[in-house]
Amino acid sequence: MSSFTVKNVNQIFGSGTAKVHVLHDINFEAEPGTLSLLMGPSGSGKTTLLTIIGGLRTPTSGTVTVNGVNYNQRSKRQRDALRLDEIGFVLQHYDLLPYLTVADQFTLVDKVKPKGSLSKEQLTQVLDTLGIENLLHKYPNELSSGQQQRVAIARALYPDPTIILADEPTAALDSPRVKVVGSLFKHLATDHHKAVVIVTHDPRLMAFADHLYEIRDGVLTKQPLK
Amino acid sequence: MFLALKEIKKEKFRSGLIIVMIVLISYLIFILTSLALGLARENTDAINSWGVEKMTLSSTANVDLRQSFLTSKQTGTLTKNEAYLGETPVVAEAKGHQQQSALFVGLKANQFIARNIKLESGHWIKHSHEVVADTSLKLKGYKLGDKFKLADDKTKFTIVGFTKNAKLNVTPVLYGQLATWRKLRGITMGPVASVVASKNSQYHNPRSGTKTYTRQQIINKLPGYQAQILTFVLMIGFLMIISLIIIAVFLYILTMQKLPNYAVLRAQGIPSKVLVSATISQSLILVASGLVIGTVLTAITGLIIPAQVPMAFDMPILTAVGLGILIMALIGSLIPVRTVLKVDPVSVIGG
Ligand SMILES: Nc1ncnc2c1ncn2[C@@H]1O[C@H](COP(=O)(O)OP(=O)(O)OP(=O)(O)O)[C@@H](O)[C@H]1O
Ligand SMILES: [Mg+2]
Numbered sequence: 001m002s003s004f005t006v007k008n009v010n011q012i013f014g015s016g017t018a019k020v021h022v023l024h025d026i027n028f029e030a031e032p033g034t035l036s037l038l039m040g041p042s043g044s045g046k047t048t049l050l051t052i053i054g055g056l057r058t059p060t061s062g063t064v065t066v067n068g069v070n071y072n073q074r075s076k077r078q079r080d081a082l083r084l085d086e087i088g089f090v091l092q093h094y095d096l097l098p099y100l101t102v103a104d105q106f107t108l109v110d111k112v113k114p115k116g117s118l119s120k121e122q123l124t125q126v127l128d129t130l131g132i133e134n135l136l137h138k139y140p141n142e143l144s145s146g147q148q149q150r151v152a153i154a155r156a157l158y159p160d161p162t163i164i165l166a167d168e169p170t171a172a173l174d175s176p177r178v179k180v181v182g183s184l185f186k187h188l189a190t191d192h193h194k195a196v197v198i199v200t201h202d203p204r205l206m207a208f209a210d211h212l213y214e215i216r217d218g219v220l221t222k223q224p225l226k
Numbered sequence: 227m228f229l230a231l232k233e234i235k236k237e238k239f240r241s242g243l244i245i246v247m248i249v250l251i252s253y254l255i256f257i258l259t260s261l262a263l264g265l266a267r268e269n270t271d272a273i274n275s276w277g278v279e280k281m282t283l284s285s286t287a288n289v290d291l292r293q294s295f296l297t298s299k300q301t302g303t304l305t306k307n308e309a310y311l312g313e314t315p316v317v318a319e320a321k322g323h324q325q326q327s328a329l330f331v332g333l334k335a336n337q338f339i340a341r342n343i344k345l346e347s348g349h350w351i352k353h354s355h356e357v358v359a360d361t362s363l364k365l366k367g368y369k370l371g372d373k374f375k376l377a378d379d380k381t382k383f384t385i386v387g388f389t390k391n392a393k394l395n396v397t398p399v400l401y402g403q404l405a406t407w408r409k410l411r412g413i414t415m416g417p418v419a420s421v422v423a424s425k426n427s428q429y430h431n432p433r434s435g436t437k438t439y440t441r442q443q444i445i446n447k448l449p450g451y452q453a454q455i456l457t458f459v460l461m462i463g464f465l466m467i468i469s470l471i472i473i474a475v476f477l478y479i480l481t482m483q484k485l486p487n488y489a490v491l492r493a494q495g496i497p498s499k500v501l502v503s504a505t506i507s508q509s510l511i512l513v514a515s516g517l518v519i520g521t522v523l524t525a526i527t528g529l530i531i532p533a534q535v536p537m538a539f540d541m542p543i544l545t546a547v548g549l550g551i552l553i554m555a556l557i558g559s560l561i562p563v564r565t566v567l568k569v570d571p572v573s574v575i576g577g
Binding site for chain 1: 228229232233235236237484486487489490491492493494495496497500571572574575
């Protein structure tokens with residue numbers, strides 16, 4: 001079964017002459033264990049689609065189903081809970097609260113979601129594979145940007161979501177680091193069975209992808225991977 | 227609570243700054259409250275110690291005990307609930323002492339006011355030239371048995387007893403006999419007392435030339451009393467509002483800086499109520515810590531302040547004031563809370 005399904009989604013911003021039809025009848029889904037890239041020119045609606053998948057934005061029309069649950073039938077609070085349980089966001093900035101140590105970033109999740117997150121052993125394992133097991137007592141400002149990103153990935157993974165959504169995770173990184181991050185996301189898909197969707201301009205990530213999608217003029221098409 | 231404590235721990239300097247402000251403001255508010263209360267007591271302690279509910283004065287006295295003279299026709303016959311009281315300003319003069327302004331209050335020993343006055347030392351007046359004095363005279367060096375002159379009276383007066391809290395309008399009271407009051411006033415016939423006081427709250431004197439007031443009406447008319455209290459109340463009120471603004475502004479700035487982080491947390495499914503309670507508890511923790519330190523400073527001040535300074539530390543009142551400041555902290559966090567509630571997770575996604 002797909003982790004999420006986007007069906008006939010349209011997104012229109014504004015009205016009258018300022019009306020922009022950003023997304024046209026989008027159909028999109030992702031399986032667990034796969035990494036999908038979402039590419040396209042600036043302003044084509046990639047981020048908009050990602051926020052719709054993540055339940056942060058209700059599309060003008062169409063439905064989004066996450067693990068069988070339709071957002072439209074859920075209250076705001078239930079959508080919060082659904083995001084907490086099913087979706088891990090990895091963003092470029094502000095993923096980590098500056099006044100929490102790495103360990104406390106995870107504790108915060110425990111406060112909100114007492115059950116269902118990774119066990120201590122599983123977390124240790126994730127931290128080990130990410131190479132950040134020694135950073136637990138550091139504050140974000142004591143970490144390099146690469147380390148921060150890896151902590152952010154671990155943080156997104158901690159509530160054990162089924163879907164990982166990332167917006168331009170490599171925008172600020174040099175080539176070697178792009179490779180590291182790319183293989184990390186790949187690892188999340190293959191070893192942790194997540195459905196990973198990455199919005200990016202970065203062709204270097206194509207080496208790690210299972211599927212490639214392009215949005216152009218509001219239309220989503222599947223592209224062959226070179 | 228978790229987020230609030232962690233943030234305070236990490237941002238020690240900022241939190242310290244806010245706490246220092248709250249300490250200063252709460253200390254100032256506590257001290258002003260104690261001063262206001264102390265001053266209020268120095269104005270009213272004596273009246274309150276008499277156990278009086280109603281007082282009848284001359285209708286022409288402008289609610290001023292010193293200006294009131296009642297004839298026996300105007301007082302009528304007293305029941306056991308009523309008492310005569312004669313009041314006159316005097317200056318005590320004695321060798322080795324500075325002149326001392328005081329209020330002479332003449333009473334009848336068998337009436338209820340005299341019975342309500344509790345002596346700290348010595349005994350009640352037995353002769354015409356004996357007085358029971360306010361304990362503040364002790365601070366000025368007077369002792370039991372000391373003598374001084376009052377007004378033009380040639381015979382010296384002897385202090386035979388001391389009583390606490392005998393201050394009226396910030397002036398120490400000397401209790402003596404009612405007959406002595408008449409003598410000091412130079413009255414040979416006519417008026418028998420300044421006022422008739424009653425412990426019966428229903429008491430009313432209908433006789434012409436008299437007017438009956440409640441205790442509070444008399445207190446409110448004490449010279450300068452309301453102006454003093456109002457000044458303090460205004461200052462305390464302003465300080466409360468200043469503390470509200472400081473808390474609101476600081477918290478707002480702190481919250482604004484965190485909004486992108488909060489937006490990410492919201493995107494990750496952390497409920498708003500967690501962020502709202504973090505904001506409110508941060509405000510309450512900071513203000514409560516400031517209050518605790520402010521209270522300690524106030525207590526230290528209370529210990530070292532000279533007895534002449536009219537300060538009264540009253541726990542229930544200071545607690546109420548402290549609660550007031552806490553309520554200001556709550557209100558002050560409402561504006562930041564509003565921004566937290568409005569944070570849009572979409573705003574931080576994209577690039
Ligand atoms: N809240 C909004 N109101 C009006 N128009 C919007 C809004 N959000 C996005 N848009 C418009 O929708 C279009 C798509 O925006 P979106 O951010 O999804 O593009 P993107 O593909 O992520 O671009 P980039 O690669 O630059 O990040 C843009 O033309 C943008 O101006
Ligand atoms: Mg974008």
